[in-house]
Amino acid sequence: MPNAIQVADVKKFYRAGSDAVRALDGVSFEVPQGRIYGLLGPNGAGKSTLVKILSTITTPTSGKASVMGFDVEREPLLSRQQMTVVLQQTATENLLTVGDNLLIYAYLHGVKKQTAEDRMKKLAEEFELTALLRDTVQELSLGTKRRIQVAKIFMLDAPVIILDEATTGMDPLMKRRVMDRLRAEARNGRTILLTTQVLSEAEELCESIMILDRGRSMASGTLHELRKLSTQTFRVNLTFAETSDELVRRLQALEPEKLEVNGNQVEMVFHGEEAALLGRLADISRDTPILQFEVRGPTLEEIFIALMKETR
Protein backbone atom coordinates (compact mmCIF):
# COMPACT_ATOMS: atom_id res chain seq x y z
CA MET A 1 0.00 0.00 0.00
CA PRO A 2 1.47 3.44 -0.91
CA ASN A 3 2.47 5.78 1.88
CA ALA A 4 0.04 8.57 2.72
CA ILE A 5 2.66 10.46 4.72
CA GLN A 6 6.37 10.34 4.16
CA VAL A 7 8.90 12.24 6.24
CA ALA A 8 12.60 11.91 5.38
CA ASP A 9 15.38 13.36 7.53
CA VAL A 10 13.40 16.49 8.39
CA LYS A 11 15.24 19.13 10.38
CA LYS A 12 13.88 22.39 11.68
CA PHE A 13 16.13 24.93 13.34
CA TYR A 14 15.15 28.44 14.35
CA ARG A 15 16.38 31.24 16.53
CA ALA A 16 14.61 32.21 19.74
CA GLY A 17 16.31 35.40 20.87
CA SER A 18 20.02 34.63 20.93
CA ASP A 19 19.49 30.85 21.18
CA ALA A 20 19.48 28.44 18.26
CA VAL A 21 16.68 25.90 18.76
CA ARG A 22 16.76 22.45 17.14
CA ALA A 23 13.04 21.75 17.05
CA LEU A 24 13.50 18.70 14.80
CA ASP A 25 16.80 17.00 14.18
CA GLY A 26 16.57 14.46 11.39
CA VAL A 27 13.18 12.83 11.88
CA SER A 28 12.04 10.16 9.38
CA PHE A 29 8.94 7.98 9.22
CA GLU A 30 6.28 6.70 6.84
CA VAL A 31 2.57 6.16 7.32
CA PRO A 32 0.86 3.76 4.90
CA GLN A 33 -2.67 4.65 3.78
CA GLY A 34 -5.43 3.65 6.17
CA ARG A 35 -3.16 3.48 9.23
CA ILE A 36 -3.31 5.36 12.53
CA TYR A 37 0.13 6.66 13.46
CA GLY A 38 0.95 8.25 16.80
CA LEU A 39 3.62 10.79 17.64
CA LEU A 40 4.41 10.68 21.33
CA GLY A 41 6.62 12.90 23.36
CA PRO A 42 6.80 15.39 26.19
CA ASN A 43 6.31 19.14 25.72
CA GLY A 44 8.95 20.55 23.40
CA ALA A 45 9.64 17.16 21.79
CA GLY A 46 8.94 18.56 18.30
CA LYS A 47 5.50 16.99 17.69
CA SER A 48 3.72 20.26 16.95
CA THR A 49 6.58 21.47 14.75
CA LEU A 50 6.22 18.30 12.70
CA VAL A 51 2.47 18.90 12.40
CA LYS A 52 3.12 22.49 11.32
CA ILE A 53 5.51 21.27 8.62
CA LEU A 54 3.11 18.61 7.34
CA SER A 55 0.20 21.06 7.32
CA THR A 56 2.39 23.63 5.46
CA ILE A 57 2.20 26.29 8.16
CA THR A 58 5.99 26.28 8.24
CA THR A 59 8.75 24.78 6.11
CA PRO A 60 11.56 22.44 7.15
CA THR A 61 15.13 23.73 7.34
CA SER A 62 16.13 20.59 5.41
CA GLY A 63 14.71 17.19 4.53
CA LYS A 64 11.55 16.19 2.68
CA ALA A 65 7.97 15.63 3.72
CA SER A 66 5.03 14.67 1.55
CA VAL A 67 1.31 14.03 1.97
CA MET A 68 -0.33 11.65 -0.53
CA GLY A 69 2.74 12.06 -2.71
CA PHE A 70 2.71 15.87 -2.74
CA ASP A 71 5.78 17.62 -1.42
CA VAL A 72 4.59 19.94 1.37
CA GLU A 73 7.26 22.52 0.57
CA ARG A 74 7.04 22.58 -3.23
CA GLU A 75 3.33 21.74 -3.62
CA PRO A 76 1.71 23.22 -0.49
CA LEU A 77 -1.74 23.80 -1.98
CA LEU A 78 -1.99 20.25 -3.40
CA SER A 79 -0.78 18.89 -0.05
CA ARG A 80 -3.39 20.90 1.86
CA GLN A 81 -6.12 19.56 -0.44
CA GLN A 82 -5.30 16.07 0.88
CA MET A 83 -5.72 16.79 4.58
CA THR A 84 -7.83 18.11 7.39
CA VAL A 85 -6.01 19.38 10.45
CA VAL A 86 -6.87 19.93 14.10
CA LEU A 87 -4.18 22.01 15.74
CA GLN A 88 -3.21 21.92 19.39
CA GLN A 89 -4.75 25.29 20.11
CA THR A 90 -8.56 25.46 20.27
CA ALA A 91 -9.61 27.02 16.97
CA THR A 92 -13.19 28.15 16.45
CA GLU A 93 -14.85 31.13 14.82
CA ASN A 94 -15.99 32.64 18.11
CA LEU A 95 -18.28 35.31 16.69
CA LEU A 96 -20.17 32.85 14.49
CA THR A 97 -22.75 30.24 15.37
CA VAL A 98 -21.91 26.56 15.79
CA GLY A 99 -23.72 25.87 12.49
CA ASP A 100 -21.72 28.51 10.64
CA ASN A 101 -18.49 27.11 12.09
CA LEU A 102 -19.21 23.71 10.55
CA LEU A 103 -20.56 25.04 7.25
CA ILE A 104 -17.86 27.64 6.62
CA TYR A 105 -15.14 25.09 7.37
CA ALA A 106 -16.66 22.82 4.71
CA TYR A 107 -17.06 25.66 2.18
CA LEU A 108 -13.44 26.69 2.72
CA HIS A 109 -12.48 23.12 1.82
CA GLY A 110 -14.56 23.15 -1.36
CA VAL A 111 -17.55 21.08 -0.09
CA LYS A 112 -20.80 21.94 -1.90
CA LYS A 113 -23.58 23.72 0.01
CA GLN A 114 -26.12 20.86 0.07
CA THR A 115 -23.51 18.24 1.00
CA ALA A 116 -22.19 20.51 3.75
CA GLU A 117 -25.67 21.06 5.19
CA ASP A 118 -26.45 17.32 5.18
CA ARG A 119 -23.16 16.48 6.88
CA MET A 120 -23.66 19.26 9.42
CA LYS A 121 -27.00 17.81 10.54
CA LYS A 122 -25.56 14.30 10.96
CA LEU A 123 -22.48 15.50 12.81
CA ALA A 124 -24.45 17.82 15.05
CA GLU A 125 -26.39 14.80 16.23
CA GLU A 126 -23.32 12.61 16.64
CA PHE A 127 -21.41 15.26 18.60
CA GLU A 128 -24.46 16.43 20.59
CA LEU A 129 -24.43 19.88 19.00
CA THR A 130 -27.93 19.97 17.50
CA ALA A 131 -29.38 22.17 20.25
CA LEU A 132 -26.41 24.52 19.96
CA LEU A 133 -26.36 25.02 16.17
CA ARG A 134 -27.72 28.58 16.42
CA ASP A 135 -25.66 29.54 19.48
CA THR A 136 -22.67 31.86 19.15
CA VAL A 137 -19.49 29.92 19.88
CA GLN A 138 -17.95 32.52 22.20
CA GLU A 139 -20.66 31.74 24.76
CA LEU A 140 -19.75 28.05 24.91
CA SER A 141 -17.35 26.15 27.16
CA LEU A 142 -13.83 25.19 26.16
CA GLY A 143 -14.82 21.52 25.98
CA THR A 144 -17.69 22.31 23.59
CA LYS A 145 -15.39 24.44 21.44
CA ARG A 146 -13.00 21.50 21.23
CA ARG A 147 -15.91 19.26 20.25
CA ILE A 148 -16.83 21.65 17.42
CA GLN A 149 -13.21 21.73 16.28
CA VAL A 150 -13.00 17.94 16.13
CA ALA A 151 -16.48 17.64 14.53
CA LYS A 152 -15.24 19.89 11.71
CA ILE A 153 -12.80 17.26 10.46
CA PHE A 154 -15.67 14.89 9.73
CA MET A 155 -17.30 17.53 7.50
CA LEU A 156 -14.63 16.59 4.94
CA ASP A 157 -13.51 13.43 3.24
CA ALA A 158 -9.86 14.41 2.78
CA PRO A 159 -7.73 11.24 2.79
CA VAL A 160 -5.43 12.37 5.63
CA ILE A 161 -6.44 13.55 9.10
CA ILE A 162 -3.83 15.27 11.27
CA LEU A 163 -4.68 15.74 14.94
CA ASP A 164 -2.44 17.66 17.32
CA GLU A 165 -3.53 16.71 20.85
CA ALA A 166 -7.08 16.82 19.58
CA THR A 167 -8.87 15.23 22.51
CA THR A 168 -7.45 17.60 25.13
CA GLY A 169 -10.24 19.10 27.22
CA MET A 170 -12.89 16.60 26.07
CA ASP A 171 -15.04 14.66 28.49
CA PRO A 172 -14.27 10.90 28.60
CA LEU A 173 -17.48 9.87 26.83
CA MET A 174 -16.91 12.23 23.93
CA LYS A 175 -13.26 11.22 23.80
CA ARG A 176 -14.34 7.59 23.47
CA ARG A 177 -16.78 8.52 20.69
CA VAL A 178 -14.09 10.42 18.78
CA MET A 179 -11.67 7.52 19.13
CA ASP A 180 -14.28 5.06 17.82
CA ARG A 181 -15.01 7.39 14.92
CA LEU A 182 -11.29 7.70 14.10
CA ARG A 183 -10.93 3.92 14.06
CA ALA A 184 -13.91 3.71 11.69
CA GLU A 185 -12.39 6.36 9.41
CA ALA A 186 -9.12 4.41 9.30
CA ARG A 187 -11.02 1.23 8.40
CA ASN A 188 -12.52 3.19 5.49
CA GLY A 189 -9.03 3.99 4.23
CA ARG A 190 -8.34 7.40 5.76
CA THR A 191 -4.91 7.90 7.24
CA ILE A 192 -4.63 9.44 10.68
CA LEU A 193 -1.59 11.06 12.24
CA LEU A 194 -2.06 12.06 15.84
CA THR A 195 0.15 13.61 18.43
CA THR A 196 -0.59 13.03 22.07
CA GLN A 197 0.85 13.04 25.54
CA VAL A 198 -1.93 10.71 26.69
CA LEU A 199 -0.15 7.39 26.39
CA SER A 200 -3.22 5.24 26.94
CA GLU A 201 -4.87 6.98 24.00
CA ALA A 202 -1.94 6.19 21.72
CA GLU A 203 -1.76 2.64 23.03
CA GLU A 204 -5.42 2.06 22.29
CA LEU A 205 -5.63 3.84 18.96
CA CYS A 206 -2.33 3.74 17.12
CA GLU A 207 -1.04 0.90 15.02
CA SER A 208 2.42 2.45 14.85
CA ILE A 209 4.06 4.91 17.19
CA MET A 210 7.10 7.17 17.19
CA ILE A 211 8.49 8.50 20.44
CA LEU A 212 10.09 11.90 20.02
CA ASP A 213 12.24 13.78 22.47
CA ARG A 214 14.07 17.06 21.92
CA GLY A 215 13.53 16.88 18.18
CA ARG A 216 14.86 13.35 17.75
CA SER A 217 13.17 10.01 17.25
CA MET A 218 13.96 7.80 20.24
CA ALA A 219 12.04 4.75 19.07
CA SER A 220 9.39 3.81 16.56
CA GLY A 221 7.37 0.82 15.47
CA THR A 222 4.25 -1.06 16.45
CA LEU A 223 3.48 -1.36 20.16
CA HIS A 224 4.75 -4.94 20.00
CA GLU A 225 8.05 -3.77 18.46
CA LEU A 226 8.42 -1.04 21.07
CA ARG A 227 7.87 -3.59 23.84
CA LYS A 228 10.69 -5.68 22.42
CA LEU A 229 12.94 -2.63 22.44
CA SER A 230 12.35 -2.32 26.12
CA THR A 231 12.79 -5.93 27.24
CA GLN A 232 14.43 -4.93 30.51
CA THR A 233 11.32 -3.13 31.66
CA PHE A 234 8.63 -5.34 33.12
CA ARG A 235 5.63 -5.14 35.38
CA VAL A 236 5.17 -7.46 38.38
CA ASN A 237 1.81 -8.00 40.09
CA LEU A 238 1.93 -9.75 43.45
CA THR A 239 -0.78 -10.82 45.88
CA PHE A 240 0.45 -11.38 49.47
CA ALA A 241 -1.40 -13.04 52.31
CA GLU A 242 -0.98 -9.75 54.10
CA THR A 243 1.09 -6.57 53.74
CA SER A 244 2.98 -4.62 56.36
CA ASP A 245 5.24 -1.57 56.59
CA GLU A 246 8.21 -3.91 56.82
CA LEU A 247 7.16 -5.67 53.59
CA VAL A 248 6.76 -2.33 51.80
CA ARG A 249 10.25 -1.28 53.00
CA ARG A 250 11.71 -4.54 51.64
CA LEU A 251 9.94 -4.05 48.31
CA GLN A 252 11.19 -0.45 48.11
CA ALA A 253 14.70 -1.76 48.66
CA LEU A 254 14.35 -3.59 45.33
CA GLU A 255 14.37 -0.09 43.73
CA PRO A 256 11.30 -0.44 41.52
CA GLU A 257 10.50 2.31 38.98
CA LYS A 258 6.99 2.28 40.38
CA LEU A 259 5.42 0.71 43.46
CA GLU A 260 1.73 0.70 44.27
CA VAL A 261 0.22 -1.10 47.26
CA ASN A 262 -3.50 -1.67 47.26
CA GLY A 263 -4.65 -3.82 50.20
CA ASN A 264 -2.75 -7.07 49.88
CA GLN A 265 -2.00 -6.46 46.20
CA VAL A 266 1.23 -4.91 45.02
CA GLU A 267 2.05 -3.64 41.55
CA MET A 268 5.64 -2.82 40.63
CA VAL A 269 7.51 -1.79 37.50
CA PHE A 270 11.16 -2.75 37.23
CA HIS A 271 13.97 -1.92 34.87
CA GLY A 272 16.82 -4.44 35.03
CA GLU A 273 17.58 -8.16 35.02
CA GLU A 274 14.43 -10.22 35.55
CA ALA A 275 16.26 -13.30 36.93
CA ALA A 276 18.06 -11.33 39.67
CA LEU A 277 14.83 -9.72 40.74
CA LEU A 278 12.96 -13.02 40.90
CA GLY A 279 15.66 -14.38 43.27
CA ARG A 280 15.19 -11.40 45.63
CA LEU A 281 11.40 -11.80 45.50
CA ALA A 282 11.80 -15.47 46.43
CA ASP A 283 13.72 -14.34 49.57
CA ILE A 284 10.84 -12.04 50.51
CA SER A 285 8.25 -14.79 49.95
CA ARG A 286 9.95 -16.94 52.59
CA ASP A 287 8.88 -14.41 55.27
CA THR A 288 5.65 -13.16 53.64
CA PRO A 289 4.08 -15.78 51.38
CA ILE A 290 3.15 -14.65 47.85
CA LEU A 291 -0.28 -16.07 46.91
CA GLN A 292 -0.27 -14.93 43.30
CA PHE A 293 2.54 -13.82 41.01
CA GLU A 294 2.38 -12.33 37.50
CA VAL A 295 5.06 -10.79 35.25
CA ARG A 296 3.94 -8.81 32.19
CA GLY A 297 5.57 -6.70 29.45
CA PRO A 298 5.59 -2.94 29.88
CA THR A 299 2.75 -0.60 28.96
CA LEU A 300 3.45 2.21 26.54
CA GLU A 301 3.74 4.57 29.50
CA GLU A 302 6.46 2.42 31.03
CA ILE A 303 8.34 2.14 27.72
CA PHE A 304 8.07 5.89 27.37
CA ILE A 305 9.43 6.54 30.87
CA ALA A 306 12.22 4.00 30.42
CA LEU A 307 13.27 5.56 27.12
CA MET A 308 13.19 9.04 28.63
CA LYS A 309 15.43 7.89 31.48
CA GLU A 310 17.86 6.27 29.07
CA THR A 311 18.32 9.43 27.05
CA ARG A 312 18.28 12.08 29.78
Next chain:
Amino acid sequence: MTGVGAVFYRDYRQRMTNVGFVFWDLFVPLSYLVLFGLGFERMLGQAMTVEGQDFSYTGFLVPGVLGMVTFSVAMNTAWGFFMDKDSGIFYELLTYPITRTQLLIGKISFNVLLAVIGSSLSIILGALVLGTPVRWDLLPLTLAIVILATAGWFFLFSAFAIKLDRMDAFNTVTSASYILLMFFSSMFYPLGNLPAWFRVAAYLNPMTWQVDLLRFSLLGIGSPKTLILEAVALALFTTLCLVLAVRALNRAA
Protein backbone atom coordinates in the same frame (compact mmCIF):
# COMPACT_ATOMS: atom_id res chain seq x y z
CA MET B 1 -17.90 27.74 -3.66
CA THR B 2 -14.44 28.93 -4.70
CA GLY B 3 -11.71 29.62 -2.14
CA VAL B 4 -12.11 33.40 -2.51
CA GLY B 5 -15.92 33.04 -2.38
CA ALA B 6 -15.74 31.02 0.83
CA VAL B 7 -13.46 33.55 2.54
CA PHE B 8 -15.77 36.34 1.29
CA TYR B 9 -18.75 34.53 2.85
CA ARG B 10 -16.83 34.00 6.12
CA ASP B 11 -15.98 37.69 6.38
CA TYR B 12 -19.52 38.69 5.48
CA ARG B 13 -20.93 36.47 8.27
CA GLN B 14 -18.39 37.80 10.74
CA ARG B 15 -18.92 41.47 9.88
CA MET B 16 -22.68 41.09 10.09
CA THR B 17 -22.40 39.93 13.70
CA ASN B 18 -21.39 43.51 14.57
CA VAL B 19 -23.48 45.95 12.58
CA GLY B 20 -22.16 48.81 14.73
CA PHE B 21 -18.71 48.21 13.30
CA VAL B 22 -20.07 48.39 9.74
CA PHE B 23 -22.00 51.55 10.60
CA TRP B 24 -18.79 53.08 11.96
CA ASP B 25 -16.93 52.28 8.71
CA LEU B 26 -19.66 53.80 6.55
CA PHE B 27 -20.85 56.83 8.47
CA VAL B 28 -17.81 58.29 10.21
CA PRO B 29 -16.38 59.56 6.90
CA LEU B 30 -19.79 61.07 6.12
CA SER B 31 -19.86 62.94 9.39
CA TYR B 32 -16.31 64.14 8.63
CA LEU B 33 -17.57 65.48 5.33
CA VAL B 34 -20.49 67.30 6.91
CA LEU B 35 -18.90 68.57 10.14
CA PHE B 36 -15.28 69.12 9.14
CA GLY B 37 -16.17 70.23 5.59
CA LEU B 38 -18.83 72.71 6.57
CA GLY B 39 -16.75 74.05 9.48
CA PHE B 40 -13.78 74.81 7.28
CA GLU B 41 -15.96 76.12 4.48
CA ARG B 42 -17.47 78.70 6.83
CA MET B 43 -14.05 79.56 8.26
CA LEU B 44 -12.51 80.08 4.82
CA GLY B 45 -15.55 82.14 3.85
CA GLN B 46 -14.95 81.89 0.10
CA ALA B 47 -14.54 79.39 -2.70
CA MET B 48 -11.13 77.73 -3.24
CA THR B 49 -9.51 78.06 -6.65
CA VAL B 50 -7.67 74.94 -7.77
CA GLU B 51 -6.20 74.82 -11.29
CA GLY B 52 -8.40 77.70 -12.36
CA GLN B 53 -11.63 76.11 -11.09
CA ASP B 54 -13.60 77.27 -8.07
CA PHE B 55 -14.71 74.75 -5.45
CA SER B 56 -16.32 74.93 -2.06
CA TYR B 57 -14.10 73.41 0.63
CA THR B 58 -16.62 70.59 1.05
CA GLY B 59 -16.41 69.82 -2.66
CA PHE B 60 -12.61 69.76 -2.42
CA LEU B 61 -12.83 67.44 0.60
CA VAL B 62 -15.09 64.76 -1.00
CA PRO B 63 -12.16 62.83 -2.64
CA GLY B 64 -10.29 63.03 0.69
CA VAL B 65 -13.28 61.53 2.48
CA LEU B 66 -13.24 58.65 -0.01
CA GLY B 67 -9.58 58.19 0.93
CA MET B 68 -10.66 58.08 4.57
CA VAL B 69 -13.32 55.43 3.80
CA THR B 70 -10.79 53.15 2.10
CA PHE B 71 -8.28 53.66 4.89
CA SER B 72 -10.74 52.91 7.72
CA VAL B 73 -12.22 49.84 6.02
CA ALA B 74 -8.73 48.47 5.26
CA MET B 75 -7.51 49.09 8.81
CA ASN B 76 -10.52 47.45 10.44
CA THR B 77 -10.35 44.44 8.10
CA ALA B 78 -6.65 43.93 8.84
CA TRP B 79 -7.43 44.19 12.57
CA GLY B 80 -9.59 41.07 12.05
CA PHE B 81 -6.37 39.03 11.96
CA PHE B 82 -6.03 39.71 15.68
CA MET B 83 -9.50 38.29 16.25
CA ASP B 84 -8.41 35.23 14.28
CA LYS B 85 -5.28 34.95 16.42
CA ASP B 86 -7.30 35.32 19.62
CA SER B 87 -9.74 32.57 18.65
CA GLY B 88 -6.92 30.30 17.49
CA ILE B 89 -8.38 30.05 13.98
CA PHE B 90 -5.50 31.99 12.40
CA TYR B 91 -3.11 29.03 12.08
CA GLU B 92 -5.93 26.69 11.13
CA LEU B 93 -6.78 29.03 8.23
CA LEU B 94 -3.26 28.45 6.93
CA THR B 95 -3.96 24.70 6.66
CA TYR B 96 -7.01 25.18 4.41
CA PRO B 97 -6.72 24.31 0.71
CA ILE B 98 -6.59 27.93 -0.46
CA THR B 99 -3.53 29.97 -1.39
CA ARG B 100 -2.33 32.81 0.85
CA THR B 101 -3.24 35.25 -1.96
CA GLN B 102 -6.79 33.82 -2.17
CA LEU B 103 -7.12 34.18 1.59
CA LEU B 104 -6.12 37.86 1.47
CA ILE B 105 -8.22 38.66 -1.59
CA GLY B 106 -11.23 36.83 -0.16
CA LYS B 107 -10.85 38.70 3.12
CA ILE B 108 -10.76 42.10 1.45
CA SER B 109 -13.48 41.33 -1.13
CA PHE B 110 -16.44 41.79 1.20
CA ASN B 111 -14.80 44.83 2.76
CA VAL B 112 -14.11 46.35 -0.66
CA LEU B 113 -17.84 46.12 -1.17
CA LEU B 114 -18.28 48.09 2.07
CA ALA B 115 -15.76 50.69 0.85
CA VAL B 116 -17.64 51.01 -2.45
CA ILE B 117 -20.94 51.52 -0.58
CA GLY B 118 -19.32 54.02 1.81
CA SER B 119 -17.75 55.91 -1.08
CA SER B 120 -21.01 55.94 -3.03
CA LEU B 121 -22.80 57.40 0.00
CA SER B 122 -20.15 60.12 0.31
CA ILE B 123 -20.40 60.97 -3.39
CA ILE B 124 -24.20 61.09 -3.26
CA LEU B 125 -24.13 63.27 -0.12
CA GLY B 126 -21.49 65.51 -1.68
CA ALA B 127 -23.36 65.89 -4.97
CA LEU B 128 -27.00 66.01 -3.90
CA VAL B 129 -26.87 67.66 -0.48
CA LEU B 130 -23.66 69.69 -0.47
CA GLY B 131 -23.72 70.70 -4.16
CA THR B 132 -20.36 69.22 -5.23
CA PRO B 133 -20.06 69.12 -9.07
CA VAL B 134 -19.34 65.39 -9.53
CA ARG B 135 -18.14 63.88 -12.84
CA TRP B 136 -20.70 61.07 -13.03
CA ASP B 137 -19.21 59.88 -16.35
CA LEU B 138 -16.02 58.92 -14.49
CA LEU B 139 -17.82 57.08 -11.68
CA PRO B 140 -16.49 53.62 -12.75
CA LEU B 141 -12.93 55.04 -12.60
CA THR B 142 -13.65 56.46 -9.12
CA LEU B 143 -14.85 53.09 -7.90
CA ALA B 144 -11.87 51.32 -9.48
CA ILE B 145 -9.53 53.66 -7.57
CA VAL B 146 -11.47 52.99 -4.35
CA ILE B 147 -11.13 49.21 -4.87
CA LEU B 148 -7.41 49.37 -5.70
CA ALA B 149 -6.60 51.66 -2.78
CA THR B 150 -8.68 49.71 -0.22
CA ALA B 151 -6.87 46.53 -1.25
CA GLY B 152 -3.47 48.26 -1.08
CA TRP B 153 -4.02 49.66 2.41
CA PHE B 154 -5.48 46.35 3.60
CA PHE B 155 -2.48 44.37 2.34
CA LEU B 156 -0.11 46.85 4.03
CA PHE B 157 -1.91 46.74 7.39
CA SER B 158 -2.32 42.96 7.11
CA ALA B 159 1.45 42.55 6.86
CA PHE B 160 1.71 44.41 10.19
CA ALA B 161 -1.23 42.57 11.78
CA ILE B 162 0.22 39.18 10.83
CA LYS B 163 3.75 40.03 11.94
CA LEU B 164 2.92 41.78 15.21
CA ASP B 165 2.00 39.66 18.22
CA ARG B 166 0.47 42.44 20.26
CA MET B 167 -2.72 44.23 19.39
CA ASP B 168 -1.58 47.42 21.16
CA ALA B 169 1.51 47.53 18.91
CA PHE B 170 -0.77 47.23 15.88
CA ASN B 171 -3.02 50.00 17.23
CA THR B 172 0.03 52.25 17.65
CA VAL B 173 1.09 51.58 14.04
CA THR B 174 -2.38 52.31 12.67
CA SER B 175 -2.91 55.43 14.81
CA ALA B 176 0.45 56.86 13.75
CA SER B 177 -0.29 55.95 10.13
CA TYR B 178 -3.70 57.59 10.35
CA ILE B 179 -2.21 60.92 11.41
CA LEU B 180 0.90 60.89 9.23
CA LEU B 181 -0.57 59.50 6.01
CA MET B 182 -3.67 61.71 6.10
CA PHE B 183 -2.06 64.99 7.07
CA PHE B 184 1.07 64.53 4.94
CA SER B 185 -1.09 64.28 1.83
CA SER B 186 -3.39 66.31 -0.39
CA MET B 187 -6.42 65.01 1.52
CA PHE B 188 -7.32 68.21 3.40
CA TYR B 189 -5.49 70.97 1.49
CA PRO B 190 -3.94 71.66 -1.93
CA LEU B 191 -0.18 71.06 -1.81
CA GLY B 192 0.76 74.03 -4.02
CA ASN B 193 1.21 76.58 -1.22
CA LEU B 194 2.97 74.29 1.24
CA PRO B 195 6.76 74.24 1.93
CA ALA B 196 8.93 72.17 -0.45
CA TRP B 197 9.87 69.54 2.19
CA PHE B 198 6.20 69.02 2.94
CA ARG B 199 5.39 68.57 -0.75
CA VAL B 200 8.22 66.03 -1.17
CA ALA B 201 6.90 64.01 1.78
CA ALA B 202 3.33 64.27 0.48
CA TYR B 203 4.25 63.07 -3.01
CA LEU B 204 5.94 60.01 -1.51
CA ASN B 205 2.70 59.15 0.25
CA PRO B 206 0.30 56.67 -1.45
CA MET B 207 -2.60 58.58 0.14
CA THR B 208 -1.69 61.60 -2.02
CA TRP B 209 -1.63 59.42 -5.16
CA GLN B 210 -5.01 58.00 -4.28
CA VAL B 211 -6.66 61.33 -3.39
CA ASP B 212 -5.21 63.08 -6.46
CA LEU B 213 -6.60 60.32 -8.70
CA LEU B 214 -9.98 60.55 -6.97
CA ARG B 215 -9.95 64.34 -7.30
CA PHE B 216 -9.47 63.87 -11.03
CA SER B 217 -12.18 61.23 -11.41
CA LEU B 218 -14.67 63.16 -9.25
CA LEU B 219 -13.92 66.81 -10.00
CA GLY B 220 -11.85 66.63 -13.19
CA ILE B 221 -8.76 68.39 -11.82
CA GLY B 222 -5.11 67.34 -11.94
CA SER B 223 -2.14 67.30 -14.30
CA PRO B 224 -2.27 64.28 -16.67
CA LYS B 225 1.48 63.63 -16.36
CA THR B 226 1.38 63.56 -12.56
CA LEU B 227 -1.83 61.50 -12.55
CA ILE B 228 -0.38 58.81 -14.81
CA LEU B 229 2.66 58.53 -12.54
CA GLU B 230 0.43 58.41 -9.47
CA ALA B 231 -1.78 55.71 -11.03
CA VAL B 232 1.25 53.53 -11.80
CA ALA B 233 2.67 54.17 -8.32
CA LEU B 234 -0.65 53.22 -6.64
CA ALA B 235 -0.86 49.98 -8.65
CA LEU B 236 2.75 49.15 -7.74
CA PHE B 237 2.09 50.00 -4.08
CA THR B 238 -0.89 47.61 -3.98
CA THR B 239 1.08 44.82 -5.66
CA LEU B 240 4.08 45.30 -3.37
CA CYS B 241 1.86 45.28 -0.27
CA LEU B 242 0.16 42.06 -1.47
CA VAL B 243 3.60 40.45 -1.81
CA LEU B 244 4.52 41.65 1.70
CA ALA B 245 1.29 40.31 3.20
CA VAL B 246 1.66 36.91 1.47
CA ARG B 247 5.27 36.75 2.72
CA ALA B 248 4.09 37.57 6.24
CA LEU B 249 1.52 34.74 6.06
CA ASN B 250 4.15 32.31 4.79
CA ARG B 251 6.37 33.22 7.73
CA ALA B 252 3.56 33.43 10.27
CA ALA B 253 4.70 30.33 12.18
